[in-house]
Amino acid sequence: MTGYLVRRLPSALGVLLLASFAIFLILRAVQGDPAETLAGSDPSPESVGAIRHELGLDRPLLTQYGAWIADVVRGDFGRSYIIGGSVNELLAQRLGNTVELTVGALVFTIALGLLFGVLGVTVKNRFGQTLLSAVNSVSLIVPAYVSGFLLVFVFAITWPVLPPGGHVSILSDPQIGFQYLLMPALVLALPPSAILARYVKDGLQQALGEDYARTAKSLGIPPRRILWRHALPNALPPVLTVLGMQVGVLLGGAVIIEAVFAWPGLGMLAEQAVTRRDYPVIQAVLLFLVVVYVVVQLLTDLAYALIDPRVRLG
Amino acid sequence: MATETLTPGTPAPKTPEAAAPTAAKPRRVRNRYLRGLLSPRGLFGLALVGLIFAAGLAAPLLTSHDPTFQTADALRGPGSGDHVWGTDEIGRDLLSRLLYGIRTDLLIVAAAVPLGLLIGCSLALVATTHRAADVAVQRLFDLLLSFPGLILGLTVTAIMGPGKATIITVITIIEIPSFGRMLRGAILVHRDREYATAARVGGAGPLRLLTRHVLPNAADPVVVQIAVSMSIAVILEGAMSFIGIGVRPPDPSLGGILAEARPYLEDHPTYALGPLVVITALVVGLNLIAEALNRGARR
Numbered sequence: 118m119t120g121y122l123v124r125r126l127p128s129a130l131g132v133l134l135l136a137s138f139a140i141f142l143i144l145r146a147v148q149g150d151p152a153e154t155l156a157g158s159d160p161s162p163e164s165v166g167a168i169r170h171e172l173g174l175d176r177p178l179l180t181q182y183g184a185w186i187a188d189v190v191r192g193d194f195g196r197s198y199i200i201g202g203s204v205n206e207l208l209a210q211r212l213g214n215t216v217e218l219t220v221g222a223l224v225f226t227i228a229l230g231l232l233f234g235v236l237g238v239t240v241k242n243r244f245g246q247t248l249l250s251a252v253n254s255v256s257l258i259v260p261a262y263v264s265g266f267l268l269v270f271v272f273a274i275t276w277p278v279l280p281p282g283g284h285v286s287i288l289s290d291p292q293i294g295f296q297y298l299l300m301p302a303l304v305l306a307l308p309p310s311a312i313l314a315r316y317v318k319d320g321l322q323q324a325l326g327e328d329y330a331r332t333a334k335s336l337g338i339p340p341r342r343i344l345w346r347h348a349l350p351n352a353l354p355p356v357l358t359v360l361g362m363q364v365g366v367l368l369g370g371a372v373i374i375e376a377v378f379a380w381p382g383l384g385m386l387a388e389q390a391v392t393r394r395d396y397p398v399i400q401a402v403l404l405f406l407v408v409v410y411v412v413v414q415l416l417t418d419l420a421y422a423l424i425d426p427r428v429r430l431g
Numbered sequence: 432m433a434t435e436t437l438t439p440g441t442p443a444p445k446t447p448e449a450a451a452p453t454a455a456k457p458r459r460v461r462n463r464y465l466r467g468l469l470s471p472r473g474l475f476g477l478a479l480v481g482l483i484f485a486a487g488l489a490a491p492l493l494t495s496h497d498p499t500f501q502t503a504d505a506l507r508g509p510g511s512g513d514h515v516w517g518t519d520e521i522g523r524d525l526l527s528r529l530l531y532g533i534r535t536d537l538l539i540v541a542a543a544v545p546l547g548l549l550i551g552c553s554l555a556l557v558a559t560t561h562r563a564a565d566v567a568v569q570r571l572f573d574l575l576l577s578f579p580g581l582i583l584g585l586t587v588t589a590i591m592g593p594g595k596a597t598i599i600t601v602i603t604i605i606e607i608p609s610f611g612r613m614l615r616g617a618i619l620v621h622r623d624r625e626y627a628t629a630a631r632v633g634g635a636g637p638l639r640l641l642t643r644h645v646l647p648n649a650a651d652p653v654v655v656q657i658a659v660s661m662s663i664a665v666i667l668e669g670a671m672s673f674i675g676i677g678v679r680p681p682d683p684s685l686g687g688i689l690a691e692a693r694p695y696l697e698d699h700p701t702y703a704l705g706p707l708v709v710i711t712a713l714v715v716g717l718n719l720i721a722e723a724l725n726r727g728a729r730r
């Protein structure tokens with residue numbers, strides 16, 4: 118296991134290093150100068166120069182990158198140029214909300230993915246199969262923001278049972294918080310759950326055709342038990358990898374779902390920062406999301422190696 | 432017996448010759464992609480996408496209203512005065528905005544998908560020539576894939592500022608690794624198939640082997656991916672313009688209209704309905720085309 122980690126870690130670190138440098142470099146290569154933005158209308162060259170010096174924008178690029186990375190590793194993302202306040206505080210305020218949305222969506226993804234995957238092998242009649250495949254295709258290809266609008270229209274306007282948008286922390290008020298979380302989390306979970314369901318179904322079909330499934334059947338073990346206790350555990354490893362990849366999809370999707378449902382998370386922060394060219398905030402949010410994405414992929418690969426010895430020994 | 436020549440998925444022969452018992456088999460379409468597209472599913476997808484894109488192209492003929500011209504008639508419902516689909520909050524004609532929005536989408540799709548295809552496939556070809564090149568290209572693809580779609584959109588917008596060129600760049604960057612990985616994988620598989628070995632033994636040089644034997648077979652997933660990429664482009668344009676980092680107002684775009692309609696969802700539901708229906712129809716149609724192409728290639 119350690120050997121596998123040693124082999125797998127450099128590529129993850131490499132991607133992180135490259136991505137962090139890319140995030141840093143490309144944002145510095147832009148035309149808009151935050152010092153000029155900050156100096157207000159019609160500034161004197163001296164005041165722009167002073168602001169630039171104060172922000173450290175007049176130092177060599179590599180020095181700036183080194184200083185930035187050193188701060189980041191210590192957990193200090195610096196100060197926001199335009200929105201104001203320390204980036205750490207801005208991140209801390211919004212991060213919890215995005216995590217809440219993403220975890221909610223992850224729960225829906227797993228639940229719906231398993232449900233529809235298992236239904237895919239247990240439903241035998243033709244009409245049921247057609248219905249399932251239609252539901253699957255629709256949730257896979259209709260973009261989350263379109264289904265978000267439809268859900269708001271049905272459940273918040275035509276038949277007002279849920280709030281159309283906004284956020285109440287599920288930790289401070291579980292009941293009200295859940296009402297606010299339900300629609301955005303469900304919408305965000307639809308496309309990944311459809312992908313998951315397909316893998317669960319394929320895995321189950323394959324596992325049910327194996328010798329051990331036939332042996333279990335011939336021993337008189339009830340089909341339900343064969344499905345849940347024998348076939349499902351064997352179908353899970355590829356599903357796990359797919360689930361890991363979907364975490365990135367959920368994080369990216371959260372950005373837009375936050376806009377549909379006025380959910381005050383990282384996505385909204387990134388959007389504000391990008392439209393106002395607030396570099397430190399943009400860098401922090403992007404770097405944070407990429408780090409989470411890379412770490413989740415690494416953990417997924419490790420979990421896969423733990424389950425399937427062929428991966429770690431191969 | 433004419434019924435014996437029917438295979439599932441091919442439309443029933445409607446012409447009298449084909450229906451007559453003495454007639455020969457219905458003429459089989461030679462091109463496998465065309466054969467796929469001529470299935471009911473493919474035709475329906477083509478009709479949906481074709482209709483919408485044609486409406487976008489013909490926008491100046493279909494409406495006489497300027498999509499950015501403001502009038503005093505704000506927030507009218509469909510069928511009010513000469514505004515067929517009503518007006519938005521500053522009195523612009525909604526049908527005209529929708530049609531010109533489709534036009535914007537068409538432009539973005541037509542620019543970004545071929546670019547991604549070209550760059551991705553070129554990189555894949557380079558990767559299959561040499562071991563070191565393969566490693567470098569694979570790492571590049573990994574790096575591009577380490578940014579989830581919209582995050583990449585935010586990054587590029589932070590650099591280039593919002594606009595059509597930014598959306599095109601983002602979509603191109605996203606499609607490079609998907610086209611590239613697909614072609615690279617397919618070439619590697621087909622290069623080791625027996626027919627490729629046979630061609631090599633028969634004296635085909637590397638270039639002839641690639642262009643005449645391997646590529647025609649390896650192209651299938653790439654052709655399917657073109658339709659998938661077009662739908663991703665439509666979704667991404669909508670998403671980016673919706674969160675305000677895409678096409679800049681007052682220029683119309685599907686995602687932009689959706690964002691403008693969000694506050695009026697309760698009182699004027701038809702406002703948001705236009706872009707919602709168009710985006711859904713485009714995405715469904717393109718996916719049907721992709722599936723039809725896939726089936727045609729496999730049969």
